[in-house]
Amino acid sequence: MATEEKTLILVCQNSDCKLKGSEEIMVRLQEAFADNEGIEVCPYMCFGTCERAPNIVIYPQRQWYSDVDASDLPEIVEALQNGSRVERICDQVDEGARDFIYTLLDVGIY
């Protein structure tokens, strides 16, 4: 497990995600959780699902948000605080790709 105590919000910062606003998304999430020591918002190298950019993965909860728009962020933040998920944009990408990335995260590759 990458971390026992913290929730990681990994925001892809590769080219396609950046082109579609992932830098702003990461900044806004960092602001939203600035006072929450249990949540860390980090850049991620690339999830390999660029066709559904921007991508965000919440770990260890294993929530994969794709095609994220800045307008989705309040819902994502609220869901995370409530221990739920935003179903309409969650786990829309290929299951094999998701499992593969979770395997990397399990051994600390992020």
Next chain:
Amino acid sequence: MNLLLPTKKRNGREGLQDYRNRKGYEGWRLARDQEPGKTVQAIVDSGLRGRGGAAFPAGRKWQLLSQKATKTRFLVVNGGEDEPGSFKDRYLMEHYPHLVLEGAFIAAFALDVGQIFLYVNESFDASQRSLKEALEELATSGLLDGLEIKLDFFSAPQDYVAGEDTAALEVLEGKPPIPRKKPPYPVESGYQGCPTVVHNVETLANVPLIVREGPESYRNIGTPDSPGTMLFYLNEEFEHPGVYELPFGTPLRYLVEVLGGGLKGGKGIKAILPGGPSTAFLPGELLDVGLEPKALVEAGSILGCGNVRLIPEEACMVEVTLEIAEFFARESCGKCPQCSMETNAFVTILKKIQAGEGDSAMLEQIENVANFSRGKGDCGLIHMAAAPVLSAVQHFPADFEAHLEGRGCP
């Protein structure tokens, strides 16, 4: 044994008269006087393989193009040479431009090509100048009289992928160097959708000799699977760096020890990178492997473009491999998601190992990343990036273990 280059190396450009004194443009004269099909068959029979890295049979490309009904056809002379440390194409263009041009004109005439593109790396000023001067000589020589083949220069970007054949086509069409999905291959649908042959500079430099001396003579040199010679480049880490021409099958030891004089300072050899950063490492003791595509594959690597690098014994393979992984992550064009993920994942994993933050489970993920990416992507970069990383882990586990155990470089 030299087939392409004169035995005595020269510093400047070989002029037209010097080239003709060594039978230059005799192949061109023969090709113009004979049925184009005979020239195509000579290249097929010669067994000439591409020298850009893939070693694809050149005659196969010629046959496929000849069978096309479309009469608008193109030839691209690929002088992009973006492989880091590779120098042979630049050497040919700078010093022996007529050899390259004769090969290009023979190919264009035999294949009924209407336009040749000289696609030369934008940073190779001397190569561009040399080719232009050679063309000026040709223009007044009478050798091209009556020829209706257009020839255009094109500057190739310095991006690594710009040397890939379909990326070159994109550049020629005024677009960024992003590889196309294959098939269709360029001989089917190349420049502006027309049949196009893309050949590496060195490949074309072999054509005059084959036409002039005949394919049987050409096959007497080299190996049955890879006839002829190839140019190899040894970098400044060798006692005697430079470009060397050798028959295929020559032991690597002869190149690096006899010609290259070994590594400077008499350093021992830890690893061999036989054909540039996109090839798999071999253990340093495999110096007797033959310089030939099949032999290198059997040994666990590939011949690539003949850019031989030796890793000295004191080097740490984690450091060397990370440097290569960072290069591929930087040069991945970003078109294919799996390539972006793979190249970045290799860098992340290797950096963590380098910092002593990883464990054996993390090391195992290198193979998983490569397996997940295998067969995906539109060009070969995704495969190229994996070869050095996988082979480094396979052949030099002690270096990785040292870092994982917090001992740093061995």
